[in-house]
Amino acid sequence: MSITDYFEQLFSDYTLRTITLGTAVLGAICGMLGSFAVLRKQSLLGDAISHAALPGIAIAFLITGAKDSNVLLLGALVSGLIGTFWIRGIITKTHLKTDTALGLILSLFFGFGMLLLTFIQKQPNANQAGLDKYLFGQAATLVVSDVIVMVIVTGVSLFTLLLFWKEFKILLFDADYTKTLGFNTRIIDILITFFIVLAIVIGLQTVGVVLMSAMLLAPAAAARQWTNSLSVMIGLAAIFGAFSGVFGTAISASQDNLSTGPVIVLVAAVFVLVSFIFSPGRGLLFREIRFRQNRRDLKLKKTLQLMYRIASTHENISHPHSIKILNDFQGFTRGTLKTMEEREWIEIEQKSWMLTSKGYREASNLFSKSTTDDTATD
Amino acid sequence: MTQPQIEIQLIAMVVAIACAIPGVFLVLRKMALISDAISHSILPGIVIGFFITQDLNSPLLIALAAVTGVITVVLVEWIQKTGLVKEDTAIGLVFPALFSIGVILIAKNANDVHLDVDAVLLGELAFAPFDRLLMSGMDMGPKSLWIMGVILLVSLLLLLLFYKELKVSTFDVGLSAAMGISPMVMHYGLMSVSSVTVVGAFDAVGAILVVALMITPAATAYLLTSNLKKMLLISVGIGIFSAIGGYWLAHLLDASISGSMTTVLAVVFLMVYLFAPGKGLIAVLYRQRQQRTEVSLITFLLHLNNHSEENERHINHLQEHINWQKVRSKTVLNLAERNNMITIDNDVVSLTKKGKDFTDLALEYIITNKDEKIEHMKEDFFLFRG
Structure with a gap:
């Protein structure tokens, strides 16, 4: 199947349409919330959280025995949040630095998750196959209900974003000032972090643990080059994310043996590279x-x-x-x-x-x- | 124990020690996540190396992959230097892109390559003893033991030779440059050793768990000591413990050895994080509580010092005036009385001689706020001990 075939079949083929819609929505929400992660200098938090979600998936499977992706994602969400708050605890309460804390949570949670996954695989239970799709992601397994969940999450986070726009923006750029104005910075902070974790968790099934951080970062980093306005940046990042999703799916569908996740990431990387070089304000070319x-x-x-x-x-x-x-x-x-x-x-x-x-x-x-x-x- | 069991534990130990040594310096240089980046981005290097050599354990493949690791570092630094994105974003952009290239390379050549992404990421220690090194027909032991052994020896040798230089350039870049030790050379030297170690270890424990073996022992040791030599020794010790403990845990649960090693590391870290003397969570929370109480104590004493009139010093008045909760004011009052700083007479609080002296000292500290002035006060003052 060539790329033109892909676009011809896009509207007739049910599976193709679901997957494309899923990756596009995923790219959009990741770009949107990733903008906050990038500007808050929490770029690698995404990497840590996506790895930290693995034991949650395994434990959710061990408890329920079901493969319902929503239950597993709930487990991932809980374990991702635990990881996030533990990272925060390490940074604020000990003298270990951010990078060490991120690396610790990332590798330790992931290792524990691997222990659980291999443990599950040895269980006499035929139901466990397919858990490792969360490692590298399989866009092909997306079904309509997954896409609906994604759309709902996107809608909720967009709504919250608009509702607390002023608070989010001010906390982003001047945390001390926000505090003196009497806002509860803690709650705003937790709210943003919660949505970032949520975005990562719903992306796990599609792009997988390892590449999730790039989904979050790349569109935002590309969008940052074109503008100095937060709202424009978020909008651009969402567009870049959605396009990476669609193009990535198109390319991987048009060739054999190409998994979707890595291709989406590479498309996003191309967006970043082009932005780095050709953006008129900050780009390397115009700077030179x-x-x-x-x-x-x-x-x-x-x-x-x-x-x-x-x-x-x-x-x-x-x-x-x-x-x-x-x-x-x-x-x-x-x-x-x-x-x-x-x-x-x-x-x-x-x-x-x-x-x-x-x-x-x-x-x-x-x-x-x-x-x-x-x-x-x- | 059978021979493969002993060999697996031996390999795990050697890998753990080899990872712990560069890990200490990565943690101290705040570059812990570079190990994560390297461990992912060596994938294309390994795949290309594998195309050429058709052997996962060939030295050429290790060299190629290590070069990819160093390229990652250079790329990250180049992106940082352009100033277009923040430092951590640069890391987060580079390694997923390189990793994706590696995954795609494997997928496109799935038929010719006997290489699996799962295996690269997760590793399988249990199979390590079956790949033997044969020298003129003689069985010399598992191949990966030899490879990791050589890497460990080389990094130990480099550590002993350049210990002083590494130490200086880690803690004071400016001083090391002034002393003629190039921080650049040290930096790239360390990066090369880390890359080689990651590559050597990946097929035993997998790319992600290499990160755990590098960072966790060092971070745990950092919570226990602030002496570089002790930190190195402790992290090596933790590495060895996790290797052996992890093996037997895996044996018990019939699960992956590398996952078990990481879990043992996680438990060790959690214990130290909670209970480390001085730097652990409980010690820190206790100290913060103490400091809060002592700040209250000083506020209280200053209040007494400022007011000679009786109604201001009445015990019931304090609560509303200083606006403390009941429990808090009772604690502070008890503390002050136990230390003979106040006397309570007819429900009216007054400063003793000792309390007066202490208050004057505290006042002097607040006014001057200079370190040398309060040096002698640090002895009697919990608060000033940092």
């Missing part, structure tokens, strides 16, 4: 261009400064000088002289130059900056 422009501008002004020093020894500033006397100074070419002429700093007649009054003013203001300078915007 600006950098070069500034450097050229600086060189030009160096030449202007030299001319100014020569001209200021004469009574008449527009006294012509031959271009040759600039020769021992390396900073000029035919091009720079031309640019200077275009800016009306100098006039060139045959082989001599003379400073204009505008150029004179410009040069005398170079160090004092007494007049506003429109060329130096950075």
